Amino acid sequence: MDVNGVGIAAPQVYQPYRMFIVASHPNPRYPNAPEMKPIPVINPTIVSHSKNKIKDWEGCLSIPGIRGLIPRYQSIKVEFTNRNGKKEKREFSDFIARIFQHENDHLDGIVFLDRVENNKEIITDKEYQKLIAQTKKKITSDY
Ligand SMILES: [Zn+2]
Numbered sequence: 001m002d003v004n005g006v007g008i009a010a011p012q013v014y015q016p017y018r019m020f021i022v023a024s025h026p027n028p029r030y031p032n033a034p035e036m037k038p039i040p041v042i043n044p045t046i047v048s049h050s051k052n053k054i055k056d057w058e059g060c061l062s063i064p065g066i067r068g069l070i071p072r073y074q075s076i077k078v079e080f081t082n083r084n085g086k087k088e089k090r091e092f093s094d095f096i097a098r099i100f101q102h103e104n105d106h107l108d109g110i111v112f113l114d115r116v117e118n119n120k121e122i123i124t125d126k127e128y129q130k131l132i133a134q135t136k137k138k139i140t141s142d143y
Pocket residue numbers: 059060061062102103106
C-alpha cells in the first residue's frame with residue numbers, strides 16, 4: 001500500500017475480491033485526514049445514506065497526478081464482513097464516509113473521474129498542493 005494513501009481496494013492491486021481497506025491518517029496527500037485504525041472491509045453494502053452530498057477534492061493511487069472535486073454523501077450506513085468473518089454494521093460520516101464511497105466504487109469499476117460534474121473541477125496535484133497551502137495560511141491567520 002502506498003504510505004500516502006488513505007484507502008486501497010483489491011481491484012487496484014489486481015485481486016478479484018470485493019474488499020478494501022479504509023486507513024485514514026494525516027499525510028502529504030491529505031494533510032487534514034483524521035487518524036484512525038485501518039478497517040478491512042469485505043463484501044460491503046451501503047444500506048442507506050444522507051440526502052445531502054458534499055463536494056471535496058479526491059485523488060486516487062490508480063490515477064496519479066490528478067484531483068477532482070467529487071460529490072459524496074455526507075454520511076452512510078454500511079454493512080460488511082469484518083476481518084473475523086463477522087457481519088458488522090457501521091455508520092461513517094465526512095472524510096471516512098468519502099473514503100468508503102471512493103473505495104466501494106472501485107469494486108464496481110468506477111473511479112472518481114467518472115463522478116466529476118464539471119471538467120473545470122479537475123486539477124493537477126501541483127495546483128491542489130497550492131490550494132492546500134493557501135487554505136492552511138487562511139486558517140492560520142484566522143486564529
Ligand atoms: Zn482510488
